[in-house]
Amino acid sequence: xxxxxxxxxxxxxxxxxxxxxxxxxxxxxxxxxxxxxxxxxxxxxxxxxxxxxxxxxxxxxxxxxxxxxxxxxxxxxxxxxxxxxxxxxxxxxxxxxxxxxxxxxxxxxxxxxxxxxxxxxx
Ligand code: TYC
Numbered sequence: 001x002x003x004x005x006x007x008x009x010x011x012x013x014x015x016x017x018x019x020x021x022x023x024x025x026x027x028x029x030x031x032x033x034x035x036x037x038x039x040x041x042x043x044x045x046x047x048x049x050x051x052x053x054x055x056x057x058x059x060x061x062x063x064x065x066x067x068x069x070x071x072x073x074x075x076x077x078x079x080x081x082x083x084x085x086x087x088x089x090x091x092x093x094x095x096x097x098x099x100x101x102x103x104x105x106x107x108x109x110x111x112x113x114x115x116x117x118x119x120x121x122x
Pocket of ligand 1: 043044045046047048049050051054073074076077110
């Protein structure tokens, strides 16, 4: 028979067991780390940055395969803005900084921004 005290003990001991020395050991983490918010890195069109440079950025920094990089570049060229990738905040910021530095070194005005994704269950 399970008394209220037994049930309470079972709940307390969930995910734990006693080893041979009588020490209570955590079998499984009781904490559930929350999912980090994700950010879309947006690529913006301009009239001066070359198509080749944008494709180079998408392959080298955003790890897109060449045909996909060309598709994204053309989408931005015709629609004004497009998604280069989706990352955690720090990674998104680091990639934007890296691309801005590359663009300025080549004297291109290429612009990137980031915006948070809608949080479904966070
Ligand atoms: N519009 C540019 C051109 O015709 C190409 C381009 C595409 C520039 C995407 C920026 O994010 C960009 N050379």
